[in-house]
Every structure is written in C-alpha cells, then in structure tokens.
Amino acid sequence: MSAPRGQEGLLSADAVLHRAAERLAHQFTGLVGEETVERVVFESYAALARTATVTSLLPPLAEKFSHDRLTALAQSRGLVVKTVPEILYVCVQNSGRSQMAAAITRQLAGDRVHVRSAGSQPAAELLPGVVTVLEEAGIDLSGEFPKPLTDDVVRAADAVVTMGCGDACPLYPGKRYLDWQLTDLAGLDLDGVRAVRDEIQGHVEQLLAELLPSTQATS
Structure with a gap:
C-alpha cells in the first residue's frame, strides 16, 4: 500500500x-x-x-x-x-529580522554569547535582501535556514527577543523578555532592509552592553 x-x-x-x-x-x-x-x-x-x-x-x-x-x-x-549568556531571537518567519539580529550578534560578540533564532511561522528560505545586506557587512548566511520556534530553545535562553510575533513565544520565569518594534521586511527595497539592519545593530549593541557589562560588546 x-x-x-x-x-x-x-x-x-x-x-x-x-x-x-x-x-x-x-x-x-x-x-x-x-x-x-x-x-x-x-x-x-x-x-x-x-x-x-x-x-x-x-x-x-x-x-x-x-x-x-x-x-x-x-x-x-x-x-x-552554560558558560556564556544564551540569546534567542524570534520573529514570524525567521527569514529576516531574527536572522539579522542573530548574525549581527555573532559578529559583534563572537563566542562571548550563544545565539539562536526561530520563527513562529517559519518561511521556506531567507529573504534575498537580508542575505545581500548582511554580505555587505561581511556576514555570511549560507549556513542559516528558517527554524520553527520550539519550547526547548525558549527554556534554554537567558534573554528572549521578539520582533512582531505577538504572543507566540511561551513565557517562563527567570528569563528576560524584550520586544523590538521593527519594520516588517516584506516589500522593502534594499535601502529599507539596510535601515532595519542598522536599527537592529543598535539594539544588539545595547543588549550586549547589558549582558556583557565587564567587557566591550563589540570586537
């Protein structure tokens, strides 16, 4: 059969x-x-x-x-x-904003933090504009792919950053939750995606300064 x-x-x-x-x-x-x-x-x-x-x-x-x-x-x-702080970035499709935040965090903090990203409704692939603007910044996303949000990664995180995914992320005590109000990348041209990238970098730098107070957040 x-x-x-x-x-x-x-x-x-x-x-x-x-x-x-x-x-x-x-x-x-x-x-x-x-x-x-x-x-x-x-x-x-x-x-x-x-x-x-x-x-x-x-x-x-x-x-x-x-x-x-x-x-x-x-x-x-x-x-x-856990020897370093764990950060989880969550957006709807895990194809744009959360991927950019994770990639920028890795670039700035290196191995001083561990980063994950996920989507409440993951897409099939990363947005081409996101790949382009991160390549311009010297960041390679060739090994990344959209991933669904799972309970285990939320439980492991120290800081959970959401980006327009509503209440899809479960809440657990003892974790830090942040919500970054960022423009949806759908329909934006490359200049628009670059503007969101730069806004995300500012948020990431501030978060790293708070999580890594005794060291420089940027390398």
Whole structure:
C-alpha cells in the first residue's frame, strides 16, 4: 500500500534520519535518552519539511536543528553548564529580522554569547535582501535556514527577543523578555532592509552592553 500523500519524503528519509539519531544519541550519551533523541530528529525533520522547497537538503538540516534543540534541552535541565549568556531571537518567519539580529550578534560578540533564532511561522528560505545586506557587512548566511520556534530553545535562553510575533513565544520565569518594534521586511527595497539592519545593530549593541557589562560588546 502506498504511503499517504505528504509522507513519501519522510519514509524515503527514514534510514538517513535513523543514522542521524544514532550519531546524536552517541554525542548526547548520559544527557538525553535515545528515544528522546530519535523523537527530536523526526519532529525536526517533519517541522522543516512543512515549508521546504528542496527536500534533498532536509536530512542534514534536520540533524543540525536537532543538535541545537538537544543542546538546549540539556541546558534547560541543568545537564550542560552554560558558560556564556544564551540569546534567542524570534520573529514570524525567521527569514529576516531574527536572522539579522542573530548574525549581527555573532559578529559583534563572537563566542562571548550563544545565539539562536526561530520563527513562529517559519518561511521556506531567507529573504534575498537580508542575505545581500548582511554580505555587505561581511556576514555570511549560507549556513542559516528558517527554524520553527520550539519550547526547548525558549527554556534554554537567558534573554528572549521578539520582533512582531505577538504572543507566540511561551513565557517562563527567570528569563528576560524584550520586544523590538521593527519594520516588517516584506516589500522593502534594499535601502529599507539596510535601515532595519542598522536599527537592529543598535539594539544588539545595547543588549550586549547589558549582558556583557565587564567587557566591550563589540570586537
């Protein structure tokens, strides 16, 4: 009997995902159980598949996404010690504003913070204008992709910055929540995207100055 429509890709990737789960289970031995690892891998694949346009890239992206989620899960359980502040940037599609904020934060702070980004309704790919204006600033986004917002990354964050995603982000005690009022990038020309990029950089510099008070926020 043929697979239900929409599940063919998952079935064809099944063996690849099982191998990815085995690799991750080995990496997270003693931190996260094998069943949890496998569930996260298949959940991550299914979540990314909802918007993917090139399915051949999904298994490696799902493994990368799963690794980040499992790290966040271990951190939230206190099984992995956080040595630097964790920042999570959230917008609707994770294709523009949150990706720019994460990329600029990495450029300015380096390894003094750890950064994640996610979307409440992730798009299929990054906005071309975002890639262009960040390349102008010397930032390469070739390894980035829109990711859905998951509970584990919120729990692991110290600071959660939202950008027009409403109340999609769950609230947990002990975390710092910020909402940056930024123009939606949809329909903006490159000059408009550049203006938002520069506005985001100002916000990021201020946040880093608060999170890293004893050091210079910019490198």
